[in-house]
Amino acid sequence: MRRPPHRRPAAAALVLAAVLALSACSSSDDAGGGRAGGPSKAAGPSRSAAVPDRQAEAEPPGPTPSISRGPVVPDAELKPVTGSFTQDQKAYLSGRVPKDTDPAAVLQTGQESCQRLERTAKRDKDAAVGAIIAGDIRDAEAAITHLCTAQKPLLATAKTGFPDGTTKTPRAGTYRALTTDPACAWRALDADGKVLASGPSPGDDGPVKAGIPARTAEFVSSSCYAWLPA
Incomplete structure (x- = not known):
């Protein structure tokens, strides 16, 4: 009697496909722990451990820039489909809504x-x-100024700091890094590029200062x- 074709490889492929599909679903669920509907964005290694995961709290991409670079909806035409905007909401939307964009969608951002x-x-x-300083929250200053004024103390504090990277002519003093990343390192340079100070020193414990x-010029x-x- 002729034996039926060997079908184990096909069955194994189906099992593998099912496992991969389940893994993808699991990863998607893990990434969606923050606000629903936001796409994933990888977290950088320099983040503070206390800052919400960018993947879980990611800002949605879309046609809503901080300030539109193209034609915008005139202030007189900033009207929702139903109801009306408050003066503070209009102030936030002013110059911020691209043509052919629903102002309510920009306001929601x-x-x-907030x-x-x-x-x-x-x-x-x-x-x-730290999220304000690093620019992780879209339009944070405008949102705080017009939509959630109770958070103004956060903005005031943020303006005393600066983000990771290169800062020209910083104010002299002692600063602390808002991160737990052991790779955090810094140096202060004079106008000729000479290193005036650097860190962290070997054996330093706790937050990097x-x-x-x-x-310091840079x-x-x-x-x-x-x-x-600090």
């Missing part, structure tokens, strides 16, 4: 930024301030996320 700030600040104010001398850091006065 600002309101969601919600992120409020949630983060309840857990860790440093994390919320940087002493910026008065003659402060450079990496994997430090953001800096605030």
